[in-house]
Amino acid sequence: MAELDTRQEICRHFVALLNYPNDEVKQTAAICYTRLKEFYPETAEYLRGFIRFLEDEQASRVEEVFTTTFDLQPLCYPYVGYQLCGENQHRTMFLIKLREIYRQHDFVAGDELPDHLCEVLRFVGMVADQECYHEIVQDGLLPALEKILKSIEADDHPYGNLLNALQSFLTETVNNETKMLAAGQ
DSSP states (O other): OHHHHHHHHHHHHHHHHHSSOOTTHHHHHHHHHHHHHHHOHHHHHHHHHHHHHHHHSOHHHHHHHHHHHHTSOGGGOOBHHHHHHOSSHHHHHHHHHHHHHHHHTTOOOOSSOTTBHHHHHHHHHHOOOHHHHHHHIIIIIHHHHHHHHHHOOOTTOHHHHHHHHHHHHHHHHHHHHHHHHHTTO
């Protein structure tokens, strides 16, 4: 149960970090780093570059980089369905299926489309069903993150660092979930 609570907490931190930057982004990044360092030390290291960026830049520059990365570059749009299917009928079917899964687990999406990276992270951060978690992460989030990361050209891009941390965290949690399922826990 403690692992589920930790996973949920860290997912909430990633949601906050992937939303439009606010006054609490530095504090949230530091807390997320601390929790990752405690439970997923290798993953925590990916977050360091993002934290340095937050510490070195003015808030207006952080906002500018966020907007340039996620709102102005179609390849980096933070929508899982868009990354997996493009803007077509398949994405519509993906959205319908995602809404159905959300309803089954009594999850209410926020203001964004249900396939927005933050909405999907909020969902996986609250769902206790290991198989559902595994499926959404393995078949949705990780392939979408892979595409987004490939579209970020610079290796030291601050949001690339954040997305690498998220990718590493999700990969570790899926691997842990797989081990637990295999062990019958």
